[in-house]
Amino acid sequence: MPSAPGFLCLDWILSLVCVWLAIGIAGLFAPRSFHYISRVLYPLGAAVGIALAVVAFAALPATAETMVLPLGLPDLPFHLRLDALSALFLLLLGGASAGISIYAAGYLRKGEGTAPGLQCLEYHLFLASMALVLLADDAYAFMVAWESMALTSFFLVTSDHRMPEIRRAGYIYLLIAHVGAIGILLCFGVLQGNGAEGVAGYTFAHMRGMDHNDFWASAAFGLALFGFGAKAGLLPLHVWLPEAHPAAPSPVSALLSGVMLKTAIYGFLRVCLDLLHHPLWWWGVLVLTLGLATTLFGVVFAAVQSDMKRLLAYSSIENIGLLFVGIGLTLTFQAFGMTALTVLALTSVLYHCLNHAAFKSLLFLVTGSVLHATHERSLGKLGGLIHRMPWVAWLALLGVIASAGLPPLNGFVSEWLLLQAFLFTPDLPHGYINMLIPVAAAAVALAAALAGYVMVKFFGVIFLGRPREEKLSQAHDAGILERVGLCWLASLCVALGLFPVFVIEKLDHVTTSLTGAGLGSAMRANGWLLLAPIDADRASYEPIVFLLCIAAIVVAAFLLVRRFWHGRVRVSGAWDCGFPMQTVRMQDTAEGFSQPLRQVFEPFYRLTRELPGSFDKKPMYRVIVQDHFWYWLYLPVARVAELGTRMVAFLQQGRISIYLLYSFVTLVVLLFLIRG
Amino acid sequence: MSHLPLYAQIINLLAAALLLLSFAMLAQRRILSLINLFMAQGIVLCASTAVVAAATEQHHLYWSALITLVLKVFLLPWILHRLIRRLNVKWDIETLINIPATMMIGLMLVIFSFNLALPISELAGTITRSTLGIAMAAVMLAFLMMITRSKAVPQVIGFLAMENGLFFAATSATYGMPMVVELGIALDVLVGMIILGVFFFQIREQFDSLDIRHLEKLKED
Incomplete structure (x- = not known):
């Protein structure tokens, strides 16, 4: 709640953003002073993150606040607005960044890539620009914040810019970010209408008031889908994601995946549900289809990765796909005026945004700890780390369960809500859609199951079994600050999983402001324990009861085994099936684990396999899995662009006479035209 | 043509001389003669400006004529002579297109310019309006000379000759530009000449030659 009438939540948030900027600039004063930056500035940034989350939480139920900043160009000031949707995503930003900053x-x-002070500047600028994206209330402020977000994150991704593959990843990222930004800019241009209002037309308030015909509304929608889809990693604009996330340092990957992708979701929701009022039904179906394709693509590729950060990056693509599936459902329901179901689908989207921010940040940070402990990111060279790094391993287990969508953690809640929304699609008043969408529900269920498979692979290959390399015995557990960060995010996962009724009640403020209704009132009647989105008779979920049951079963099983089985334990070599000589190399590898899936989904991949011959002295087995889209879509576009530039370069002959001839011919032609 | 006043006849004569000199410059292979032709063009320009001044009693045009005389008849040719002596480049010029072909292109340009100037000179109320086409032709021919020469010094002379054509166009169409503009242009030409002179020495130091074809290597591949 606002503390004083003169000082609103928006003022508080703006001051916190300024503190972030100040921290970033403070890093420049002693760019090489490692202790000052890591022990003072980053924890300070984390504290600001927590404060931001608290203020945003207080702002959720409040009415929208607006402000005009005396910044920007003459006659084009920055407009800011804090409403429930912004507040929710600011809460997400503050909560996730607090854990990531402290980590x-x-x-x-010391001595890794960019100087720490410079990195501190980029990092906090990145955070501040994300906050401004969420606050912006006009196209100009939005684009400025959006672009500074893209640029700062580019510099963060290329922290280790001495490696050529990281520079390449950064280049692809920047390229697609800018292609997407063009889409967003054009979208705002369409939304602005005919420009009769002059300068005032660029504010979101004006766009909200406009009433577009179907054609222009669809054009704006398509451009928004393209622009925000490129930032989110929607198929087929996803290629930057599996390159940029592994290239960045782990906290940055966590921010990119956990928070920055959500700003794209925020922007898309803002345009589709706030600025455009009347969605057409085929928008929803289009988004749903793209989302489904993205989900399946992401999870199928995640299954065959052998680099742990790439695996998580593809898993992010999958989750983004799920979010778009939810948005598609929301738009479809809204187009047919089914408010209760719109709210259900939208709630699942918002809930999943929070969940993904928590568990994916956690998992990326875990890979950071593993990377520092072992200097290895290939799954094939890890293993058995649960003995060396118990803290990291157990916290990773929480993240893995959440990510796999298993109860009682948070991933389950949102996926369950999404599937509930799917179960009501037969009510849709459209012949084909209500028959086809249940098929999509099956695909979502398949993706969820495969996500579980991927997470088993991630956790099992890294932490379980025996160490595959000698040097893994030197691995050490995460330091105290890292543990604090991991614990913070893990506790978010647990809290979001155990108290869904409370969370949904808060989400109601957002859904009410966007669609005019909420789920909470119906649910509160059932009490705090029972989550029943539509009707308690139809489907309900009680996470705490579930947790208690699981805990009871685990304890009972443990005790029973101790009591009855222990007497019969005998010690012998594990898996010693008549083959006495065993090495750690004989464990199931990452490639081996995913081999069945690779067989099943073979047409999805572009596989290059090198098999050893019969007489090889040093037999090597190598599989390279590539993306068809790269060859089918990106390389042809790149070739056309190159051809075009070559033709332009033909003009540049390097001879002064030719250049003079150009101006001469231009002059003569122009004179001739005037004469005519 | 006999019914034209005397002044107009003199101006037409001078304009014809200017055009002839432009063609002569286009055909000339030797740098030394090129500079002399440039000087002759300056004299013609000075004379025509003075005649226009006398005919129309525009006194500021006398000043223009004086500036032209000092700058284009004495100062610039003197600088150019000094330059080629210092650079030792008196020999023949290679052209990129052979001379007869260049002359043919020049002819077509003259026809084009006359055609172009026709509606404009209808509008102009000056006694010298018929010479506008010639002035434009002089500009075009000078431009053509810049294109077809491969050495740096003739290109600069082409540049200066182009300025002559523009100056002539200004006097023939509107009785000259305001004094301030004219002084500014005169200064520009002078400064440009000095800078280009410095560049000549730099180019030669780099490539041991003034052939600008060496500059083609500057292209990015």
């Missing part, structure tokens, strides 16, 4: 304080090492 980054412990993660920073």
Whole structure:
């Protein structure tokens, strides 16, 4: 709640953003002073994150606040607005960045890539620009914040810019970010209408008031889908994601995946549900289809990765796909005026945004700890780390369960809500859609199952079994600051999983402001324990009861085994099936684990396999899995662009006479035209 | 043509001389003669400006004529002579297109310019309006000379000759530009000449030659 009538939540948030900027600039004063930056500035940034989350939480139920900043161009000031949707995503930003910043304080090492002070500047500028994206209330402020977000994150991704593959990843990222930004800019241009209002037309307030015909509304929608889809990693604009996320340092990957992708979701929701009022039904179906394709693509590719950060990046693509599926459902329901179901689908989207921010950040930070402990990111060279790094391993287990969508953690709640929304699609008053969408529900269920498979692979290959390399015995557990960051995010996962009724009640403020209705009132009648989105008779979920049951079963099983089985334990070599000589190399590898899936989904991949011959002295087995889209879509576009530039370069002959001839011919032609 | 006043006849004569000199410059292979032709063009320009001044009693045009005389008849040719002596480049010029072909292109340009100037000179109320086409032709021919020469010094002379054509166009169409503009242009030409002179020495130091074809290597591949 606002503390004083003169000082609103928006003022508080703006001051916190300024503190972030100040922290970033403070890093420049002593760019090489490692201790000052990692022990003072980053924890300070984390504290600001927590404060931001608290203020945003207080702002959720409040009415929208607006402000005009005396910044920007003459006659084009920045407009800011804090409403429930912004507040929710600011809460997400503050909550996730708090954990990531405190982790980054412990993660920073001397002599890695960019100077720490510079990185501190980029990092906090990145955070501040994301906050401004969420607050912007006009196209100009939005684009400025959006672009500074893209640029700062580019510099963060290329922290280790001495490696050519990282520079390449950064280049692809920047390219697609800018192609997407063009889409967003054009979208705002369409939304602005005919420009009769002059300068005032660029504010969101004006766009909200406009009433577009179907054609222009669809054009704006398509451009928004393209622009925000490129930032979110929607198929087929996803290629930057599996390149940029592994290239970045782990806290940055966590921010990119956990928070920045959500700003794209925020922007898309803002345009589709706030600025455009009347969605057409085929928008929803289009988004749903693209989302489904993205989900399946992401999870199928995640299954065959053998680099742990790439695996998580593809898993992010899958989750983005799920979010778009939810948005598609929301738009479809809204187009047919089914408010209760719109709210259900929208709630699942918002809930999943929070969940993904928590568990994916956690998992990326875990890979950071593993990377620092072992200097290895290939799954094939890890293993058995649960003995060396118990803290990291157990916290990773929480993240893995959440990500796999298993109860009682948070991933389950949102996926369950999404599937509930799907179950009501037969009510849709459209012949084909209500028959086809249940098929999509099956695909979502398949993706959820495969996501579980991927997470088993991630956790099992890294932490279980025996160490595959000698040097893994040197691995050490995460430091105290890193543990604090991991615990913070893990506790978010647990809290979001155990108290869904409370969370949904808060989400109601957002759904009410966007669609005019909420789920909470119906649910509160059932009490705090029972989550029943539509009707308690139809489907309900009680996470705490579930947790207690699981805990009881685990304890009972443990005790029973101790009591009855222990007497019969005998010690012998594990898996010693008549083959006495065993090495750690004989464990199931990452490639081996995913081999069945690779067989099943073979047409999805572009596989290059090198098999050893019969007489090889040093037999090597290698599989390279590539993306068809790269060859089918990106390389042809690149070739056309190159051809075009070559033709332009033909003009540049390097001879002064030719250049003079150009101006001469231009002059003569122009004179001739005037004469005519 | 006999019914034209005397002044107009003199101006037409001078304009014809200017055009002839432009063609002569286009055909000339030797740098030394090129500079002399440039000087002759300056004299013609000075004379025509003075005649226009006398005919129309525009006194500021006398000043223009004086500036032209000093700058284009004495100062610039003197600088150019000095330059080629210092650079030792008196020999023949290679052209990129052979001379007869260049002359043919020049002829077509003259026809084009006359055609172009026709509606404009209808509008102009000056006694010298018929010479506008010639002035434009002089500009075009000078431009053509810049294109077809491969050495740096003739290109600069082409540049200066182009300025002559523009100056002539200004006097023939509107009785000259305001004094301030004219002084500014005169200064520009002078400064440009000095800078280009410095560049000549730099180019030669780099490539041991003034052939601008060496500059083709500057292209990015």
